[in-house]
Amino acid sequence: MRGQRWKLRQWLMLFIALLYGSCAFASSYPTDSQLRKAIVDISGLLKTEGLQVVILDAQKEGISLPLMVAGLSLTSGACLVFYNSQPVEDLERFFAATEEKDLSIWLNAIAVHEVTHCIEQREAYVRKRFEKVLPPGFKQDNLTVQGYLTVIKSGVVETWGEALADIAAVLYFKSIVPAQWQSFANRLATMREELAFKYPEHNTAPWLHSVINADIDKSVDQNIFDAAFQLRKQFRPD
Numbered sequence: 001m002r003g004q005r006w007k008l009r010q011w012l013m014l015f016i017a018l019l020y021g022s023c024a025f026a027s028s029y030p031t032d033s034q035l036r037k038a039i040v041d042i043s044g045l046l047k048t049e050g051l052q053v054v055i056l057d058a059q060k061e062g063i064s065l066p067l068m069v070a071g072l073s074l075t076s077g078a079c080l081v082f083y084n085s086q087p088v089e090d091l092e093r094f095f096a097a098t099e100e101k102d103l104s105i106w107l108n109a110i111a112v113h114e115v116t117h118c119i120e121q122r123e124a125y126v127r128k129r130f131e132k133v134l135p136p137g138f139k140q141d142n143l144t145v146q147g148y149l150t151v152i153k154s155g156v157v158e159t160w161g162e163a164l165a166d167i168a169a170v171l172y173f174k175s176i177v178p179a180q181w182q183s184f185a186n187r188l189a190t191m192r193e194e195l196a197f198k199y200p201e202h203n204t205a206p207w208l209h210s211v212i213n214a215d216i217d218k219s220v221d222q223n224i225f226d227a228a229f230q231l232r233k234q235f236r237p238d
Contacts, residue, residue: 027098027103030067032083035083038108038111039081041108042115051078052079054073054078054079058083066086067083068082068111081111105173136233136236159202162201163207163232167208167227167231170208171227172224189212190205216231
C-alpha cells in the first residue's frame, strides 16, 4: 500500500510538472512593450526604403483594430504603425498555441506585414506606379490617384493587397529562420484558411502555398518588398 501511495505521489508530481511546464512554454497575448519592440525591430527595413516609422497607441488614437495596423501618411510621408494589445478571441487562440521562444518572430513578421501596406501605398499614391500595385490585366489607362482610391474602396483588390503583405512576412521568415521558414509560413497559411469564413478577403493561402512549395531562394536575395511584388504576380492564383 505504501509503495502504491509513493507511486501515485510520483505520478501526481510528474503530472503537475508537465502541466506547469507546458504552460511555461505557451505564449500569452502580446503586451504593449512587445508590440512596440517588434515595430522598432523591423523599422530598419523601412529606413533602407527612405521611410520613417511612427509608432502610435491605437487605443489612445481611437482605433479599435487589433494588434497592429499601418498606413502611409500622405502629409508627412511617414509609415504610421498603430499597436493594440487589447485581446481579441481569434488572436488569443493563436498566441495561446504559440511557443514563447517563437513569439518575437511572429510579432516581427506581423510588423513586416503591416509596413508592407505603407510600401504599396507609396507606390500608388506618391509614385503613381499603378501597374506595379494592381493585378495584371486590370484596366489602368488614364488611371489617377483618385481613380485608384475608388478601386481600393470598392474592395475588389483587398485580397491582392493582403497577399503582398503576407508574402513579405514569409520572406521575413525565410531570412530570419531559414531552417524553419516553411513551418512558420504553413502555420500562417493554415490560420488564413481557418479564418476564411470570417475574413474571406484575408485568405491569402492560395498564394502562400504556392510560394512555400516553390524555390524562392533567389528572391530572398532581393529587397524583401521588391521580392514580394514579384512573387505576388508570379504566383497569382488562377
